[in-house]
Structure formats: C-alpha cells, structure tokens
Amino acid sequence: MSIEEKLDHLLCSWARELGEQGDVVISSRLRLARNLRGLPFPQRASEEQMEKILAELEKAAGSLKQPMRLVRLDQIDPVDRLVLVEKHLISPQHAEDPQHKAVILREDEAVSIMVNEEDHLRIQTLLPGLSLMSAWRLADAYDDEFEAQLSYAFDEHRGYLTACPTNVGTGMRASIMLYLPALIVVDQARKVLSALAHLNFNVRGLYGEGSESQGGIFQISNQVTLGQAEEEIINTLLSACRQVIDHERAARQALMRESRQQLEDRICRSYGVLANCRLLNSEEALRLLSDVKLGVDLGIIEDLPAQVAKELLLLTRVGLLQKVIGKDLNPGERDYYRAMVVRDRLSAGKTKSET
Amino acid sequence: MSIEEKLDHLLCSWARELGEQGDVVISSRLRLARNLRGLPFPQRASEEQMEKILAELEKAAGSLKQPMRLVRLDQIDPVDRLVLVEKHLISPQHAEDPQHKAVILREDEAVSIMVNEEDHLRIQTLLPGLSLMSAWRLADAYDDEFEAQLSYAFDEHRGYLTACPTNVGTGMRASIMLYLPALIVVDQARKVLSALAHLNFNVRGLYGEGSESQGGIFQISNQVTLGQAEEEIINTLLSACRQVIDHERAARQALMRESRQQLEDRICRSYGVLANCRLLNSEEALRLLSDVKLGVDLGIIEDLPAQVAKELLLLTRVGLLQKVIGKDLNPGERDYYRAMVVRDRLSAGKTKSET
Numbered sequence: 001m002s003i004e005e006k007l008d009h010l011l012c013s014w015a016r017e018l019g020e021q022g023d024v025v026i027s028s029r030l031r032l033a034r035n036l037r038g039l040p041f042p043q044r045a046s047e048e049q050m051e052k053i054l055a056e057l058e059k060a061a062g063s064l065k066q067p068m069r070l071v072r073l074d075q076i077d078p079v080d081r082l083v084l085v086e087k088h089l090i091s092p093q094h095a096e097d098p099q100h101k102a103v104i105l106r107e108d109e110a111v112s113i114m115v116n117e118e119d120h121l122r123i124q125t126l127l128p129g130l131s132l133m134s135a136w137r138l139a140d141a142y143d144d145e146f147e148a149q150l151s152y153a154f155d156e157h158r159g160y161l162t163a164c165p166t167n168v169g170t171g172m173r174a175s176i177m178l179y180l181p182a183l184i185v186v187d188q189a190r191k192v193l194s195a196l197a198h199l200n201f202n203v204r205g206l207y208g209e210g211s212e213s214q215g216g217i218f219q220i221s222n223q224v225t226l227g228q229a230e231e232e233i234i235n236t237l238l239s240a241c242r243q244v245i246d247h248e249r250a251a252r253q254a255l256m257r258e259s260r261q262q263l264e265d266r267i268c269r270s271y272g273v274l275a276n277c278r279l280l281n282s283e284e285a286l287r288l289l290s291d292v293k294l295g296v297d298l299g300i301i302e303d304l305p306a307q308v309a310k311e312l313l314l315l316t317r318v319g320l321l322q323k324v325i326g327k328d329l330n331p332g333e334r335d336y337y338r339a340m341v342v343r344d345r346l347s348a349g350k351t352k353s354e355t
Numbered sequence: 356m357s358i359e360e361k362l363d364h365l366l367c368s369w370a371r372e373l374g375e376q377g378d379v380v381i382s383s384r385l386r387l388a389r390n391l392r393g394l395p396f397p398q399r400a401s402e403e404q405m406e407k408i409l410a411e412l413e414k415a416a417g418s419l420k421q422p423m424r425l426v427r428l429d430q431i432d433p434v435d436r437l438v439l440v441e442k443h444l445i446s447p448q449h450a451e452d453p454q455h456k457a458v459i460l461r462e463d464e465a466v467s468i469m470v471n472e473e474d475h476l477r478i479q480t481l482l483p484g485l486s487l488m489s490a491w492r493l494a495d496a497y498d499d500e501f502e503a504q505l506s507y508a509f510d511e512h513r514g515y516l517t518a519c520p521t522n523v524g525t526g527m528r529a530s531i532m533l534y535l536p537a538l539i540v541v542d543q544a545r546k547v548l549s550a551l552a553h554l555n556f557n558v559r560g561l562y563g564e565g566s567e568s569q570g571g572i573f574q575i576s577n578q579v580t581l582g583q584a585e586e587e588i589i590n591t592l593l594s595a596c597r598q599v600i601d602h603e604r605a606a607r608q609a610l611m612r613e614s615r616q617q618l619e620d621r622i623c624r625s626y627g628v629l630a631n632c633r634l635l636n637s638e639e640a641l642r643l644l645s646d647v648k649l650g651v652d653l654g655i656i657e658d659l660p661a662q663v664a665k666e667l668l669l670l671t672r673v674g675l676l677q678k679v680i681g682k683d684l685n686p687g688e689r690d691y692y693r694a695m696v697v698r699d700r701l702s703a704g705k706t707k708s709e710t
Contacts, residue, residue, distance in 0.1 A: 261633055261634055264633045265632055265633035265634040265694070268631040268633050269627075269628050269633075271631055272624075272626075272627035272628050272629075272630055272632065273624050273627050273628060275627055275631075276623040276626055277620055277623055277624050278616055278619040278620035278623050278624075279616055279617065336616060
C-alpha cells in the first residue's frame with residue numbers, strides 16, 4: 001500500500017484538509033453531553049446497566065437515517081484505541097479502561113459518539129478550519145435524531161443533566177484548535193491567551209493542559225454551559241478566537257517585515273532536519289513540523305502542499321505511526337520509523353506538487 | 356561566472372582534490388626557512404635592506420626554469436591577503452603588516468614563497484592528501500634552484516641559520532593536516548594526539564593553536580629541525596601519522612558497527628541544515644561540513660562528489676566568501692551569503708553527480 005493510500009485509510013478529513021482560515025485554525029470541535037433518563041451516570045452504574053446503555057445506543061445508532069455502527073473499545077487493539085485518542089475521536093480517559101465502553105463513528109470521522117465515558121453519550125463533531133457553527137449544526141442534527149429514539153435526562157430549569165455539574169445546561173463544549181507560532185516567537189502568546197482566560201474561556205495545549213509550548217498549538221473552549229443558548233456561546237467563542245487569529249496574523253506580518261532572514265533560516269533549517277534526519281522523537285517532530293507549517297503558510301516553503309505538515313503532526317504520534325508502519329514498534333524503533341515516515345511524506349509531497 | 360568557474364579561479368589543487376588517503380588526510384605541507392648571507396633577519400633589517408632582499412628574490416624567482424612572479428603584499432587588497440592566509444599560502448603574521456613583504460606564488464599554488472616573513476625566504480609546498488615526501492622533493496628542488504642563484508646563510512655545524520633557533524639546522528617544518536571526526540566522537544582524539552606530543556610532534560587546530568575541536572581538523576608537524584636529515588624527520592612524522600590514520604579508521608568502523616543510526620542521523624541532519632539554512636556562521640559551517648565530509652567518506656551521503664565538502668571548508672571562510680560573492684561583505688551579510696554559497700554548491704554538486 002502506498003503512503004498516499006495509507007493516509008486515505010488512516011486520516012480523516014479534519015486532519016487532511018485545511019478548511020477555512022486553515023493557516024491559523026487547525027480544527028473546530030463540538031460535543032454534547034447527554035444521559036438517558038432513569039439510569040445512573042456511568043461511574044455509578046453497574047455492569048448490567050452499562051451493558052443496557054450500550055445496547056440502547058447500538059440500536060439507536062443502527063436506526064439513524066445513515067446508520068452507524070457501535071464499536072466496543074474492549075474488542076479493539078490497544079494501538080487502535082490510542083489512534084482514536086490521537087485523532088481526537090475519543091478522550092484518553094475513555095481509552096484507558098475500555099470495559100463496557102464504546103465509540104460510534106461516522107465513516108468520515110466527522111462525527112464520533114463516546115458511549116459510557118463520563119456521560120452515557122457524548123456526541124462529538126470535528127471539522128477542519130474555523131467551522132464551529134457547522135460543527136454545532138452537525139452535532140445538533142445527530143442530537144435530534146438520537147433524542148427522537150431515546151429518553152434524555154432533562155430538567156426544565158437546569159437543562160440537560162450531566163455527570164459533572166460543569167456541563168449541566170447545554171451540555172455543550174465547543175473548542176477551536178489554533179496554531180499560534182508567531183505569537184510564541186514574539187512572546188505575546190501568554191498575554192493574548194491569558195486575556196481569553198479572563199473572559200472565562202479554557203486554554204490548553206494540543207493534548208490537554210500543560211502542553212503550552214508544543215508546536216504552538218492551543219485549544220480554546222467555553223467554560224460556561226448554563227444560562228446561555230448554544231449559538232450565543234459559540235458566537236462569543238468565535239469572536240474571541242477571531243481576535244486571537246488577528247493577533248497571530250499581525251505577529252506573522254511583523255516577523256516577515258522585521259526579521260525575515262531569521263524566520264526563513266529557522267523554518268528552512270527545520271525543514272532540512274525533517275527531510276534528512278534518521279532519528280526523530282515526537283516532541284521534536286511536533287516542533288519542527290510546526291515551523292514547516294508556518295513556512296508553507298507564509299510562502300517561505302513553496303513546493304510543499306499545505307496539508308502535508310498538518311497530516312504529519314498526526315502521523316508522527318506513537319499510535320498512528322505504528323499503523324502507518326504496519327507493526328508494533330518498541331520505543332527504540334519509533335524514532336527511526338518516525339524519521340522515515342516524515343522523510344517519505346515530505347519527499348512524496350514535494351514530488352506531487354512538482355507534477 | 357558560474358560557481359564552477361569561480362572555484363577554478365579561487366581554489367588551488369590541494370583544496371579541490373582529495374589525494375592519497377583523502378578520507379583522513381586533507382593536505383601535506385612542507386616549508387624550508389632560508390636566509391641570505393650578510394643581511395640581518397627581517398625583524399632587524401632596515402627598510403633598505405628589506406627592499407634589497409625583495410629585489411634579490413624577485414630576480415631569482417624570475418630566473419627560475421619556470422619563472423615565478425613576486426607579489427608585494429602592500430600592493431594587494433586586504434581581502435586578497437586574507438584569502439592567501441585562508442588558503443595557507445602565507446601566514447597570518449605575514450599578512451598582518453604587509454610593508455616590504457611579498458609572496459612568490461606558482462600558478463597552481465602548490466609552491467608559495469614568503470619573502471621577509473620571519474626569515475628572508477620560506478619556501479612552502481602544499482599538496483592534497485598524504486604526499487609529504489612529494490612535498491619535500493618539490494620544496495627541495497626549488498630550494499636547489501634558489502641556492503644556485505643566492506648565497507644562503509649556512510653553517511657547517513649548525514646547518515641553515517634561521518631567525519628563530521627552533522628552525523636552525525634543516526630549517527624544515529613538515530606538517531600533515533588530518534581530519535579526525537570519529538576519534539572526537541568516540542572521545543579518543545585527545546589520547547591519540549597527546550601521544551604524538553610526547554613523541555615531540557606539534558599538534559594544532561586548523562588555523563593554529565587552541566582550535567582543537569573545530570571540525571575535527573588537526574595539523575601535526577615536526578618539532579625537531581636539527582640533528583636529523585630531512586627524509587628521516589619526514590619518515591618519522593609519516594609513520595606517526597599513519598598510526599593516527601589507523602586509529603581514526605578503526606573509530607569510524609566502530610561507529611558504523613555500533614551506532615550507525617546515531618551516526619547517520621547526525622550526518623544527515625548536518626547535511627539537511629547546510630542544504631536549507633539561510634544564515635550560517637563560519638564556526639557552524641566548519642562543524643557541519645566536517646560531518647558531511649565524513650558522511651561522504653563513509654558512503655552515508657551517496658550523491659555528493661567527495662571534494663565538495665572539502666572545497667566548502669575553504670569557501671566559507673570570510674575572505675574567500677567575499678571573493679566568491681564578488682564584493683565586500685559586512686559581518687551582518689556574511690552569514691546570509693555563506694548560507695547561500697553552501698546551498699548553491701551542495702545543490703550544484705548533487706546535480707553534477709546525477710548527470
């Protein structure tokens with residue numbers, strides 16, 4: 001199988017397409033937390049009750065206008081669970097203890113539903129670029145379809161009931177993944193992002209908290225789930241993100257104006273190392289690929305398709321890497337194969353753009 | 356003018372050819388210190404006396420079987436004097452204060468004669484690879500030709516008289532420039548080279564003392580000039596160097612056997628940075644080019660002619676860089692143009708090897 005075919009097989013659209021404002025916005029994600037009336041939340045449910053929930057959800061998913069299949073997490077390989085986490089289709093917590101847990105996946109992976117995670121179901125949508133409103137409409141449509149078949153735990157005053165009180169109300173968490181390398185270079189990322197925190201948004205790194213400096217990638221999401229309508233929450237988040245995007249673009253232009261040689265040098269060196277190295281750990285891969293993405297977006301790297309760096313940000317993760325190579329890799333082998341995949345992909349990308 | 360033509364113009368054979376054992380030996384150099392009878396050494400000579408020496412040498416050079424031209428150092432640009440130093444054709448001291456000083460150069464630059472440096476004349480020969488005996492024969496032949504025309508200061512017991520007592524006797528300094536990157540990686544360079552120091556050889560870096568770690572390049576030369584015949588001194592030096600060469604080769608094989616991935620990674624990263632960077636200082640250039648030369652010698656870098664890294668070790672020096680670019684460069688511009696020359700040359704080298 002060629003690397004192109006493997007990619008088609010392994011990566012869903014948000015990871016392969018840039019989408020709107022794709023130079024700064026990586027993806028838009030939305031999830032709705034829902035629970036079935038009359039059954040305890042998963043953490044307090046018995047095994048029989050969790051199986052009952054799985055059965056109800058499997059039936060409901062099979063009865064959708066475009067039926068989806070439920071996949072039990074205890075029936076797939078650990079590496080496949082890891083891949084689902086790396087693709088942001090399930091949470092790390094969901095993968096950790098797979099008993100009586102499942103995921104319902106639409107084929108294009110734009111819709112994934114976690115069953116028996118913190119709540120009975122969490123409907124997630126994931127789209128490339130700045131497309132939060134579309135992500136909301138998509139989630140809302142699936143929510144309606146499920147609600148037509150299931151009896152949700154809902155309270156007139158409090159809205160949707162959820163296992164964790166911070167989700168009560170809309171049960172909605174909307175998040176935008178931003179790529180802010182220039183703000184980091186000009187040392188403005190902390191300032192800009194802490195302003196968002198003051199406005200009650202959550203700011204995190206690529207795979208959760210504490211990963212601030214990893215490749216300049218940040219997730220921004222709403223904290224408020226109660227007392228505001230979904231579209232209101234989304235519009236507030238979008239408006240805040242648009243300001244961050246403007247700041248990032250301004251920082252990029254300032255760098256191009258004031259220290260173009262240094263910027264080009266840094267980006268071209270990162271490309272040179274990626275295209276030639278023989279050993280590459282995941283942290284360095286993220287950092288260098290982040291530079292390459294910026295280089296493509298700024299026109300400094302001209303002959304590489306824009307999505308290649310974005311694809312590689314995922315392909316270099318431990319789980320997906322093992323799927324690309326087609327075998328289990330011990331920690332000592334990963335750096336070798338990661339370097340190989342990056343070299344192959346960069347050179348295939350270049351070749352493709354030349355033809 | 357293409358970069359190839361410029362190279363033909365700028366670099367002499369020892370810098371462009373690998374020569375015997377060219378994977379480890381960069382060049383062989385020999386100089387004979389001579390003085391004219393009845394005139395004080397340059398440091399104690401009057402201006403008139405120095406001019407008299409210049410005139411005698413100019414006449415003698417013009418009367419050689421293949422006549423050579425004397426070039427006064429005060430009549431050439433400072434950058435041209437710097438280039439002569441970078442090519443090891445004159446000493447830094449000779450370039451520093453050019454009044455009443457000169458160089459006599461054979462067109463292929465294998466023979467260069469400094470006039471009014473520490474001694475009245477210093478006949479130098481410089482050949483690629485391990486060719487010290489040839490360098491000696493060449494210097495000896497020119498010495499004979501000059502001696503036929505000039506009256507040397509010579510003492511039956513002490514031999515050739517020289518300004519510094521350490522040169523008295525043969526007046527000969529033989530040196531071999533070695534490239535020992537693997538010994539540095541396996542941390543054996545200090546041990547191997549300090550054994551040479553105990554055997555009364557001098558060990559120095561590329562451009563003199565204190566530059567030990569610059570690109571793994573070392574000069575080894577004789578200390579003894581008195582009490583031994585020239586060929587005896589040369590054979591002792593050659594025999595010591597052959598041992599160092601064996602150690603370096605063994606270290607390379609050990610690296611290839613025991614940590615090939617790490618070695619390939621390092622070499623390929625260095626190549627990737629050189630082929631892509633936009634700013635490059637001379638110290639980093641030397642370090643990375645040294646890796647690339649090792650990569651070519653070990654077959655890790657396959658599609659680059661073996662001499663390109665060797666050429667670039669010189670072309671990236673401040674003086675030669677300005678000659679390649681064809682204009683004076685301020686310090687801020689040098690890193691930019693150095694990176695450009697290296698990229699161009701590596702890519703021209705690769706293209707050439709593909710055709």
